[in-house]
Amino acid sequence: MNGFDINIIIKAIPYIISGLKITLFISFASSVLALAIGVSIAFFRTSEISALKYISAIYVEVIRNTPLLIQLYIFYKGLPNIGINLSPILCGILSLSIYTGAFISEVIRSGINSIAPEQREAAKALGFSQLQVFKLIIFPQALRIIIPPLGSQFINLVKNSSLVSFITVTDVFYVIYRESENSFRFFEFFVVGVVIYMALSGIISLFVNFLERKLSIRGRMASI
């Protein structure tokens, strides 16, 4: 087809906006939950209770090495077989959070491990409890290191959120797909889709850069 028909995009703007609202909602809710899961799992992996360590390690391995779409379908199609019927949006948020949480836990774990063990030993020697060591000494320093890779995990989360369109959630990708189908203007709509996701990722990147600058200490390297 010739040319670029901007009118068809303009007509679809109300649908695109409602789709965008859903994408933003799912991305935001999943990010919060994923961060909570990631921090918890990272903490469990440094725990002294071996059962906790073992289970969380298995969780990370299984979740990271299976495709998100399969995990999504397990929530959407598999759970009803054992009587659990969650709404499509809830399936999307839970699945996305569990998936991204595994990756976030690895990012946090490597940040924590990069803190020199001398810090941990010194804190222990001063009588800090396990939780206090993590909360007051290790985590604040690790935070500076993990902000950039954490940012890219959130960017991945936003892009992965497009998969919920496969389980009938009317996010921005679903809307773009459906509108491109009905109008036969595939190129126009997919360009819009690319632009929207790039904008979302770009906003996250800007925020990550801002945080990086705020947290950095001039003249000091990220790790000792």
Next chain:
Amino acid sequence: MKNISKLSILLLFVLLLQIGLTACGNKSDNPDLLKTVLKRGKIIAGVKYDAKPFGFIDKDQALKGFDIDLTREISKRILGSENAVEFQQVTSSSRIISLNSGNVDLVAATMTINPKRALVIDFSSPYYIAGQALMVPVNSNIKSVKDLNNKRVIVILGSTAEDSIRQLAPNANILGFRTYTDGFSALKAGRADAMTTDNTILEGLVAEDHSFKMLKERYTKEPYGIGFRKSPETKSFQYAVNTSLENIAHDGTLSKIRKKWMPE
């Protein structure tokens, strides 16, 4: 040095992209489709793999169906052999794109002829008339499309059923899937209360799973047509296919195919 090589890589990429895009755009450089098909010795046809009885993979892993047999008869009349066809899978969403990109020469995939599509592609004369119907679980309270208010209905994205159900049941919650298998498995999992598409396809699904039934009402007339890319070079190919279709209808082959796949 690093900046120069990065820039040149970017320029090379843009150049290749430009060449790629212009290559895709210049359909008028392509030779006549009928000549290409004759030289190639086979027709490349886009059919459905999940729409019993029109195009589906049977238990013995073979591709079968009404559309398959029809395409074979057409290739017999144009190329002299029923086996001079190569089939490629299309779905309701991808069939028009497959045509326009030149991946397939024609599409025989339960595609309803309608004015909106006719702006974008060319159709053959109709070869079958289906009707949109509703499928519900056997013990459902839904007796007609009026009972669909606030219920969840599954449609396939890109089908005519998606458009009509919006008008027939404006207050229904419409769930769109990309393939019939995806949609039907969601219906079986209790994710929706009904599914709507052509009666022929629903019959195929009900035949596989008797815990569902198809309601008697037909809401639309869906004349199926073979699809072609809208372009001057497909005109002679379209003429050949349409002539074959006429022969197939007149010499009884079409009714034979119909009786084989829709025995009633």
